[in-house]
Every structure is written in C-alpha cells, then in structure tokens.
Amino acid sequence: MAYPVFTIEPGFVLEQEQLGTKDKFWFRGSGIDGKEDSEWLFKEPTAGTGQHWAEKIAYEIAKIMGIKVPRVELADFQTSKGTATASFTKANGYELYHGNQILHGFDSNYLQTKRFRHKDHTVERIFNAIGSSFSDEKANHRARSQMATYLILDALICNVDQPPRELGHRPQAQRRWVAGTSSPQF
Numbered sequence: 001m002a003y004p005v006f007t008i009e010p011g012f013v014l015e016q017e018q019l020g021t022k023d024k025f026w027f028r029g030s031g032i033d034g035k036e037d038s039e040w041l042f043k044e045p046t047a048g049t050g051q052h053w054a055e056k057i058a059y060e061i062a063k064i065m066g067i068k069v070p071r072v073e074l075a076d077f078q079t080s081k082g083t084a085t086a087s088f089t090k091a092n093g094y095e096l097y098h099g100n101q102i103l104h105g106f107d108s109n110y111l112q113t114k115r116f117r118h119k120d121h122t123v124e125r126i127f128n129a130i131g132s133s134f135s136d137e138k139a140n141h142r143a144r145s146q147m148a149t150y151l152i153l154d155a156l157i158c159n160v161d162q163p164p165r166e167l168g169h170r171p172q173a174q175r176r177w178v179a180g181t182s183s184p185q186f
Helices: 051-065 099-106 123-133 137-156
Strands: 005-008 013-016 024-028 039-043 072-077 080-086 167-172 175-180
Touching (some): 051 072, 051 137, 099 123, 123 137
Parallel strands (some): 005 072
Antiparallel strands (some): 013 024, 024 039, 039 080, 072 080, 167 175
C-alpha cells in the first residue's frame, strides 16, 4: 500500500517543540486532514534509521488493533523527511499531563528529570499512579486497560524507547483518558 507524503511549507510552522531529543516543531496542518486550523507535530528522524516510516507502520498497526493513538502521516519539510503527528489535546480542549508528572504526583520522591535506568519506572508503579488519577472505578479500569493496550503494542512492534514522558492522560472536565503522547515508535 502506498501512503501519501504531505509537504509542510515554512509558513505553516508555529513553534519548536522542546520536549524530547529529536528536532521537531508544531505546525498548522493545512490540507492534511482537510482542516485549516488543526495542529500537527513534525518530527525529524535520526538520520539513516527509517524512524519516520517505522512510526507510520506502528500507527497503522495500532489503528488496525483499535488502539487509540494520534494519527501519523509521512511528511516532508524542506529537505527533511519525517512524520506529522496530529495533536490530540489543543483542538479538543484537553490538557496533557505527561507520565513523569503523573508519577511525581503519585510519589513526590520520583525524579521527573531522570531519563534512563529509572528504578521507579515500573509497570506496577505506573498502574498505581494511573489508578490514583481516577476516582471513578469504571474510569480507573478503562485507564488501566488503555495502558495495557499500549504495553501490548510496544511488545508487538518491539518498542524499547518508552521514556516516562511518552505516556500521559488528558483530563477535560470530568472525562479523562490515558493517552500515548506521541506516535508509536521503534
């Protein structure tokens, strides 16, 4: 199957994204989803890795499995090939809390800034922190189930790059969801 590659014009760029290690920026998604005002994140892969097409494949696998992840499209910006990932927060009025923020809220001794070999970043701790974020038992169960689907997807695509910031939840009024904060990746 052939996938379209969208071209991002310099005039579409809104701002740089500081979170993470890769070069990325937010842009107005003119023409990608038929909406002129939607926001997307362009992410440039590490040279020679194929991360851009791997993220697209991971997204398509997640979509087939019915796992909620942000939409990912292949994109070009000037001389760079990469991915465009749809924002799931700004257009829908959600506020995003990253996994490291949730874990720190659950345990104030949790070091939010540590990136690797974090002994407190365990499945049990993550599930307990998610559970503490939802007072309603049905919402709690739904959130933990959603988290389990991300673990299954990561195992299926052999994703070993899931730092604490990559998962979060999106509260809006009384509705909350656990969310993959970026596209699935290899």
